[in-house]
Amino acid sequence: MQKPSxxxxxxxxxxxxMAKRNYIFNTIREVYHLYGFQQIETPAMENLSTLMGKYGEEGDKLLFKILNSGDCFSGITDEELTERNAVKFAAKACEKGLRYDLTVPFARFVVQHRNEITFPFRRYQIQPVWRADRPQKGRYREFFQCDADVVGSDSLINEVELIQIIDEVFSRLNIRVSIKMNNRKILTGIAEIIGEAEKIVDITVAIDKLDKIGLDNVNAELREKGLSEKAINHLQPIIQLSGTNNEKLEQLKAVLADSEIGLKGVEELAFILKRIDSTPIRSELELDLTLARGLNYYTGAIFEVKALDVQIGSITGGGRYDNLTGVFGLQGVSGVGISFGADRIFDVLNQLDLYPKDALQTTQLLFVNFGEKEEEYLLPIVSKARTAGIRVELYPESAKMKKQMSYADAKKIPYVAIVGENEINEGKINLKNMVTGEQNLLTIDELIAQF
Structure with missing residues (x-):
């Protein structure tokens, strides 16, 4: 027999x-609720027409496509079959695919339900997504995203609140982070100023890699993309800006003096920083000009979060996009959102061992089972303990005491209740602490009080 896999x-x-993952999801969910976000869910599969063409050519290749049920060959000629063209075949044989992210389904949801939605619409979504990527460490084909977005409002107060949400979530999880922030308008302004406006995507993709590949390699990549030496020299002081956030903004104002869009970006960041100052956050917030966020649909502020005590990629990201729903024919709906990388947060919490002991929600108390008579006596007691909120198990069989005790050990159950004939006669419960080994005779009310 082959082993299943x-x-x-x-x-x-x-x-x-799962207990650890739920601790993360519940923490994020509680904070989203504090800020008035409401949960939606969308189906695992979407029509391919919804998904195709939204993630660029690379993304299209990474979509998991679903074969039409029934006769998937209908409408395909013998010539097309012998041609063995996978892309053409999929176009006819697959009408549906698994969702690649939560953003495009969300855009579809907003357009489809726009008459029932109250705008600005604050939604969050915690669901798995699928990518036909090459699996490697920290990269999975099925993983969860925890997104929150506000659509239908241009106000930068939304950006301020998303930064506060990020800060609150990581404070609750006890992870020290640095929140990096930039603005796509500033990047566009920089490309304009150095005379390479049409190469904005190449420039941002290259400088986004600065902390991974270093300055020399970034410059080499820019040369490769056809930027002139003059433009590259012009870029250096901008990439290497230093000082406090406000000092960087002042330097940028001077550098971008001739770019209207660039100055607009500086003004937006200044507004966000000023508002954050009035309700200070615990995490460090750093203006980082090398931050570009690979995706091309961002149009304003962009964010990325790095863990300070663990070497790992970004654990949260997001930003402002101006035309999320335009691809579905609804123009001019601006949105801003963030996405927590649950899988990476899980790895960080594991490496730093930051799970609170009670987060794992295991059984707190096991009642030993000595037989039918004891069972009858114990069931109402077990029920009372559960009503009081104690996580309780009654061992289902009257097995040997040693077996029941090793069960408690294996499941790390901290307390075991032993009730035999003597205890029944006294109306008491013998409570054993599995860590210290000490035992106490208690009434049911004393037992409940102990927890």
Whole structure:
């Protein structure tokens, strides 16, 4: 018999891992609720027409496509079959695909339900997404995203609140982070000033890699993309800006004096920083001009969060986009959003061992089972303990005491209740602390009080 397995790039989660993951999801969910975000869910599969062409050519290749049910060959000629052209075949044989992210389905949701939605619409969504990527460390084919977006409002107060949400979530998780912030308008302004406006994408993709590949390699990549030496020299002081956030903004104002869009970006960041100062956050917030966020649909402020105590990629990102719903025919709906990388946060919490002991929600108390008579006596007591909110198990069989105790040990159950004939006669419960080994005779009310 071949041992069963799961597809590469997917994972099973044990009860302990699920408890840890739920601790992350619940923390994020609680903070989203504090800021008035409401949850939606969209189906795992979308029509391919919804997904195709939204993520660029690379993204289209990474979509998991679903074969039409029934006769998937209908409408395909023998010539097309012998041609063995996978792309053409998929175009006819697959009408649906698994969602690649939560943003495009969200855009579809907004357009489809625009008459029932109250704008500005504050939604969050915590669901898995799928990418036919090559699996590697920290990169999976199925992973969760935890997105929050506000659509239908141009106000920068939304950006301020998203920064506060990021700060609150990581403070609750006890992860020290640096929140990096930039603005696409500033990047566009820089490209204008150095006379390479049409190369904005090449420039941002290259400088986004600065902390990974270093300045010399960034410059080499810019040369490769056809930037002139003059333009590259012009870029150096901008890439290497230093000082406090406000000092950087002052330097940028001077550098971008001739770029209207660049100055608009500086003004937006100044507004956000000023508002954050009035309700200070615990995390460091750094203006970082090398931050570009790979995606081309950002048009304003962009964010990325780095963990300070662990070497790992960004653990949260997001930004402002102006035309999320335009691809579905609804123009001019501006939005801003963030996405927490639950899988990476999970790795950080594991490496730093930051899970609170009670977050794992395991059984607190096991009642030992000595037989039918004891069972009858215990069931109402177990029920009362559960009503009081104690996580309780009654061992289902009257097995040997040693077996029941090793069960408690294996499941790390901290307390065991032993009730035999003597205890029943006294109306008491013998409570054993599995860590210290000490035992106490208690009434049911004393037992409940103990928890």
């Amino acid at each position: 799961i597809p590469k790039g997917t994972r099973d989660f044990s009860p302990e891992e």
